[in-house]
């Protein structure tokens with residue numbers, strides 16, 4: 548079997564453009580990959596326009612290890628976010644084709660199920676006014692939908708520092724959400740790499756009283772010793788640090804592992820070269836007793852890919868999910884992805900990734916001109932269209 552054609556399709560939402568890639572083979576089997584390249588949709592598609600004829604066309608989709616290696620290494624140029632996203636789009640589609648070819652769900656080809664369901668946490672649910680009352684109300688709706696975990700960033704447009712007023716506001720917002728969900732629902736505090744170490748350390752101490760399940764990306768992603776400084780300072784609080792959505796290779800993770808500056812790793816399969824690369828990372832993380840909680844801001848295909856990883860990976864913790872709250876129309880472009888019920892996804896059951904993509908439905912939502920800027924007021928409303 549040989550890959551005969553690769554076709555990108557971009558779907559728009561008010562704050563994210565999602566790239567689907569359809570991979571055709573000469574035997575008629577089709578697979579799909581999917582990624583949300585934040586503010587860089589053309590970069591990823593530009594990369595694919597060079598890489599697909601060079602590496603992908605004519606390749607046997609079963610030869611994932613060699614294909615990913617060549618795409619990673621043989622350009623000589625270093626692989627970062629754009630390249631690892633392009634590789635992931637192709638890799639995910641190859642697994643979809645392999646699974647369809649042998650009539651098995653992907654997780655059964657990667658070690659088999661180690662759990663019967665995968666816990667989800669909600670994101671994208673707080674597209675409301677940034678007040679304790681509104682956040683309280685929105686959080687109530689999340690648990691009414693059955694979720695037992697939710698994540699949010701209460702820090703507005705903060706960067707490096709916060710004003711005293713903004714610190715108090717963030718504390719009030721977290722207090723309101725904890726009051727809304729009660730003591731047993733998990734809340735995760737997203738910091739989006741906003742802070743310098745002293746501000747991150749101060750806010751972690753202030754918010755520890757609300758028993759979050761993790762503090763995410765307390766400092767920007769480029770300087771892992773700075774994260775180590777935060778990790779050491781807040782270790783007595785006993786609250787894990789999660790990070791990794793902006794690390795794109797196993798080599799970038801090496802320093803994080805050696806410093807042991809996080810407890811939970813958050814690779815995004817769709818920016819990390821795909822399913823098998825992320826499975827390898829999970830094994831490395833396990834050597835440090837770190838859990839894996841993939842970043843997932845995608846639609847049905849990349850969510851399915853992450854679910855397959857969750858099904859077959861022993862140190863998997865929980866999966867992020869937006870599409871019950873932000874842009875629910877994203878769910879309409881494919882069938883087969885399990886719904887979150889009582890806070891958990893069941894395992895996908897069909898062959899391959901187990902989702903059937905409707906390309907006409909994707910075309911109903913054309914690409915948008917957006918700049919999703921997390922460092923501007925009201926970014927959390929996720930209305931990022933440029934007029």
Ligand SMILES: [Mg+2]
Nearest residue numbers: 737739763792
């Ligand atoms: Mg994050």
